[in-house]
Amino acid sequence: MEQQPQTQPAVRPETHYIQGDLVLFRDVERFWLGLPAHTFVGRVERSWTNVQSGKLLYDLTELSGNHARAGIDPDYMRLLPATDAMHDIDTAPLSEPDTGAMTPAAVAWLRQHLAQDSTALPARR
Template sequence: MTQPQTQAVRPKVTYIKGDLVLFRDVERFWLGLPGHTFVGRVERSWTHADTRKVLYDLVELSANRHRAGIDPDYMRLLPAADAMHDIDSAPLSEPDAGAMTPAAVAWLRQHLGKDSSALPARP
């Protein structure tokens, strides 16, 4: 007996200028070439005259290169919550600041300076 195949359903997302996205150069991906996935910033959206599909122009952040006509089927939003997870989950009760990620330590130093009285008391 064969198992029914399931297919992931991607919710419809509309990107706006300034959104950070992960996007894939689909041709490089299907050809098995390296360097097919990039982080980009949305610059604008536009509708293709023939297909009426909404496409996006991005700036590839690693190379500061403009990429035009990116299909949103090959884009995914990079949520701020994921980027800030290490800070949000930093072990503030750890006596060793080295146990925290550098980003969490930097955030704490910036917000607390030399005054550690704002830290919560240890239970």
């Protein structure tokens, strides 16, 4: 008798989000129906447990329109780390004479900084 290979079920990592976390989330019904506008950026407002399923769910505020979204399944959420959001500023070529080589976020940061104190640039690292 031939022995069948042993398989193990896939284990999904369990992530817990806290109030104020910025996340990318997907409206799963819109996604599977092939409808546009199914992925959003949101801020976690609270978490709660569904009494029927026992599943931990989240209430979010959709940042693009300040809409409340209730009962979001964390399987369809991903944390948006600050390091990713700030990468373009952290790696901006500040020594470049052409500001076109900088990303718009880096230019915006420089303009804001210079507007606060036009006498000094940030210290070089």
